[in-house]
Amino acid sequence: MSIALSHHRCILSHSVQNRPIEGVFFGPSQPEQLNSLIIGVFHGDEAISGQLLTRFVAQLQAGQFAQAPIDFNDQPTLIIPVLNPDGLAAGTRMNAHQVDLNRNYPTPDWQEDNLNTPYYSGKAAASEPETRLVMALIEQYQPQKILTVHSPYKVLNFDGPARAVADAMSEASGYEVVESIGYPTPGSFGTYAGKIRQIPVVTLELPPGLDEPFDPELPPAESLDQVWAANRNALEAFIRF
Known part of the structure; x- marks a missing residue:
């Protein structure tokens, strides 16, 4: 199904190495509040997350929906496909300061x-411009829920009051919902936004991309087409929730 809808692409900030961090607003270009904030590529070696969100943005820009159209005037959404462009360019988990952006948030365990x-x-804590950007966006737009996209565990993890939206995504994708990723994550975004600020936060962990190193302890690698087929409806379900 296709419809015409309004969207606005802009540069939200810049990385350590002055690369633009781009976002796409769907609905009003400057909403008073966001219904959904969606962020990919916290880690530069998880390129599949940015590829998935780039495809999702293109589909939404074209007004193409798997189900009924989303009214973004009622559900303003901001999508940031790549939060860490320096890490993506270098193929490293960290940003250009060699910091893991998912350990840099001001939490009690940082x-x-x-x-x-x-x-x-x-x-x-919050030493990095990429971290400060996300914190500023939360302050300005007070998102009702947040989705971050990572790899390579092929699960849905959640923080804060987000179990119901994680379950809705699981129904669409078949991915298992887990309460813990299985290891400590001090200073993580999920702790900061989900547990401390009590914003529903879902972490969509994709399987490894085909360009990621093989690891027999991880799920098998999948192509972008496979990941898209599994998660397109789940991404829409997140926004609709």
């Missing part, structure tokens, strides 16, 4: 840790 590893939390 501490400077894991220096010289891919999980370095930074010199201070």
Whole structure:
């Protein structure tokens, strides 16, 4: 189904290396509040997340829906396909300061840790411009729910009051819903936005992309077409929820 709808692409901020961080607003270009905030590529070595959201943006820009059209005037949505363009360009988990952006949020369990590893939390909480951008967007637009897209575990994880929306996505994709990713994540975005701020936060963990290194302990790699087929309806279900 196709309809005409309004959208607005803009540069929200810049990365450490001055690459633009782009977002696409669906509905009003400057809404008072967002219904949904969707973010990909926290980690630059998880390119499949940005590829999925780039395809989703293109479908929405074309007014193409798997089900009934979404009224974005009632459900304003901001999609950021790539939060970490420097890491994406370098193929690294971290940003250009060698910080793991999913360990950099000001949470009670944050501490400077894991220096010289891919999980370095930074010199201070919210030390990174990419982190501060997301925090500023939350302050400005007060999103009712947030989806972040990662890889490679092929599950739906949630923080805060988000079990119901995670279940709705699971019904559409078949991905398992898990309450924990299985290891500690101090300074994580889910803790900051979901557990502390009590915003429903769902983490969509995709399977590894075909360009990611093989790991026998992970789910089998899938192509973008496979990931899209499994998750297109789930992405729409998230916005509609």
